[in-house]
Amino acid sequence: xxxxxxxxxxYGATVLLTGLAGAAxxxxxxxxxxxxxxxxxxxxxxxxxxxxxxGTETLTDEARLFAMRGQMRHLEAxxxxxSLARTRERALDRVKTLDPARSERATLDVAERSFxxxxxxxxxxxxxxxxxxxxxxxxxLFGPEHEQVQARVLSSLETFRALVAARTEAEMRAxxxxxxxxxxxxxxxxxxxxxxxxxxxxxxxxxxxSVPLTRMAGIVTRLARQDFAVEVPAHRRRDEIGxxxxxxxxxxxxGLERDRLEAERRIDQRAKDCILxxxxxxxxxxxxxxxxxxxxCFAPQAFPDLAxxxxxxxxxxxxxxxxxxxxxxxxxxxxxxxxxxWGVRRGRTHVNDGEAGDIPCPHAADAGSATLCxxxxxxxxxxxxxxxEARAETDAGAEARTPRVFxxxxxxxxxxxxxxxxxxxxxxxxxxxxxxTGLFNRRRLDEALRTIGATEPVSCVMVDIxxxxxxxxxxxxxxxxxxxQHVAQILRDEVGEDGGAYRFGGEEFTILLPGVDAxxxxxxxxRIRQAVGAAPLAHHxxxxxxxxxxxxxxxxxxxxxxxxxxQCADAALLKAKAAGRDRTVTARPPGPRARAxx
Numbered sequence: 001x002x003x004x005x006x007x008x009x010x011y012g013a014t015v016l017l018t019g020l021a022g023a024a025x026x027x028x029x030x031x032x033x034x035x036x037x038x039x040x041x042x043x044x045x046x047x048x049x050x051x052x053x054x055g056t057e058t059l060t061d062e063a064r065l066f067a068m069r070g071q072m073r074h075l076e077a078x079x080x081x082x083s084l085a086r087t088r089e090r091a092l093d094r095v096k097t098l099d100p101a102r103s104e105r106a107t108l109d110v111a112e113r114s115f116x117x118x119x120x121x122x123x124x125x126x127x128x129x130x131x132x133x134x135x136x137x138x139x140x141l142f143g144p145e146h147e148q149v150q151a152r153v154l155s156s157l158e159t160f161r162a163l164v165a166a167r168t169e170a171e172m173r174a175x176x177x178x179x180x181x182x183x184x185x186x187x188x189x190x191x192x193x194x195x196x197x198x199x200x201x202x203x204x205x206x207x208x209x210s211v212p213l214t215r216m217a218g219i220v221t222r223l224a225r226q227d228f229a230v231e232v233p234a235h236r237r238r239d240e241i242g243x244x245x246x247x248x249x250x251x252x253x254x255g256l257e258r259d260r261l262e263a264e265r266r267i268d269q270r271a272k273d274c275i276l277x278x279x280x281x282x283x284x285x286x287x288x289x290x291x292x293x294x295x296x297c298f299a300p301q302a303f304p305d306l307a308x309x310x311x312x313x314x315x316x317x318x319x320x321x322x323x324x325x326x327x328x329x330x331x332x333x334x335x336x337x338x339x340x341x342w343g344v345r346r347g348r349t350h351v352n353d354g355e356a357g358d359i360p361c362p363h364a365a366d367a368g369s370a371t372l373c374x375x376x377x378x379x380x381x382x383x384x385x386x387x388x389e390a391r392a393e394t395d396a397g398a399e400a401r402t403p404r405v406f407x408x409x410x411x412x413x414x415x416x417x418x419x420x421x422x423x424x425x426x427x428x429x430x431x432x433x434x435x436x437t438g439l440f441n442r443r444r445l446d447e448a449l450r451t452i453g454a455t456e457p458v459s460c461v462m463v464d465i466x467x468x469x470x471x472x473x474x475x476x477x478x479x480x481x482x483x484x485q486h487v488a489q490i491l492r493d494e495v496g497e498d499g500g501a502y503r504f505g506g507e508e509f510t511i512l513l514p515g516v517d518a519x520x521x522x523x524x525x526x527r528i529r530q531a532v533g534a535a536p537l538a539h540h541x542x543x544x545x546x547x548x549x550x551x552x553x554x555x556x557x558x559x560x561x562x563x564x565x566x567q568c569a570d571a572a573l574l575k576a577k578a579a580g581r582d583r584t585v586t587a588r589p590p591g592p593r594a595r596a597x598x
Contacts, residue, residue: 024186033173042168111156343373378419437488459521518555
């Protein structure tokens with residue numbers, strides 16, 4: 001039975017018993033009121049009768065004293081007592097309002113008539129005494145008639161008092177008996193109510209509530225401390241304690257689920273924070289290698305259970321080239337063709353898992369666990385690939401549990417960063433390279449000259465195509481552009497990694513060779529001159545004839561300070577052109593070979 005049912009029945013029984021006890025107490029109170037009313041009536045009736053007795057005796061005494069002594073004070077006292085007759089009449093009327101018994105009323109009527117007779121006799125005696133008939137007055141007041149009438153008044157009043165005392169005593173005994181019975185019943189009902197309360201208190205509160213609650217107090221305390229590992233005992237009771245136990249069990253299960261969700265939320269928040277920090281760092285990267293280093297730094301923090309690699313598309317080689325790796329992945333080679341990845345082909349994330357029944361990527365054939373390929377795309381073009389795989393010390397389902405939304409978020413940010421990097425490189429090329437020849441432009445040359453140290457050895461070569469206007473006038477400007485492109489390619493090939501080639505303006509070019517002395521620079525200049533004039537140039541099937549160049553060389557700090565290096569090399573170029581072109585002239589000839597060439 002449920003505790004609420006037991007308590008409801010107990011509550012109903014308690015209310016009923018309490019109501020009966022209250023009724024018994026009310027009955028006892030009514031009996032007590034009856035007893036008190038009987039006492040009050042007895043006192044009132046007896047007091048009225050006593051007042052009549054005292055008044056009768058006092059009136060008689062004052063009349064006799066006046067008859068015997070003749071003193072006026074006794075007459076005044078008699079008159080005073082006589083004036084109190086109205087008061088005695090009102091006392092008799094008050095006695096009648098107290099509802100005396102018939103016998104008491106009859107006795108009281110006799111006493112009243114006798115009292116009136118006694119008053120007439122005494123008035124006559126007092127009048128005789130005032131008239132000087134003292135003997136007559138005394139004879140009347142002390143005569144048998146007066147004595148009889150006075151005795152009848154007093155005996156009637158005594159009889160009335162006795163009747164009143166007997167009747168009120170009976171009423172008091174009856175009221176007291178009723179009061180005792182009602183009080184006994186009320187006490188018995190209260191005792192029964194207390195016994196019922198104690199029984200319910202023991203059975204319900206101790207056995208059904210207190211003991212189970214004591215057992216669960218420790219469980220609730222541990223749950224309140226977020227210790228959801230505590231086991232909740234199973235209760236099959238179909239009462240409130242059973243409901244409470246089930247509620248605690250549900251609370252524990254919800255707490256475990258909340259802890260799990262909170263742990264997942266913290267992991268997700270950590271991943272989002274890492275991706276956000278990675279995004280901020282990638283925005284400040286100046287080249288692809290820095291960007292790859294940032295990805296390799298934050299990717300394992302965002303996804304500690306996944307090893308991975310970052311591949312960037314090399315458009316010249318048409319291959320995905322490894323840019324960064326983290327947590328020692330086992331699969332995928334250093335580079336492979338874009339077609340070797342199904343994720344790149346489809347433009348969507350691809351899972352390489354033999355148990356999933358999907359076709360694996362050729363590049364991930366040697367992977368020891370399932371891999372996840374996330375293509376990096378920007379504006380519809382594939383620019384790279386993220387390849388994830390579960391680490392050896394984690395279970396194989398780590399990549400499946402990783403939220404794809406975070407992987408997509410990371411790939412989107414990396415894609416945008418790579419696209420921005422490519423765009424910056426393209427803009428840098430447009431800003432620093434000549435659009436026709438592909439060489440660095442005059443702006444880049446000025447920057448390079450500003451960075452040259454005062455004591456750092458550097459050589460500068462100015463190159464000019466001889467009679468360039470002839471090509472434009474004879475064969476057209478397209479042919480002139482082809483000549484400049486041909487010369488620019490030779491400059492790139494000959495200079496290589498030793499320095500930089502720049503288009504100075506028009507048909508003039510500049511070569512800077514940091515760390516190269518004048519003799520070595522003179523050799524580079526001669527190789528360029530000989531390579532340009534080695535063979536005739538053709539354009540659209542038409543021979544353009546032999547192309548020659550004039551070169552002027554200056555070295556710093558041997559020939560001139562770095563600040564005037566370009567002007568010195570240009571002056572040497574003018575000397576070469578003035579000397580007949582197709583030759584190399586130095587600002588200060590390095591030796592016999594240079595003089596022979598000049």
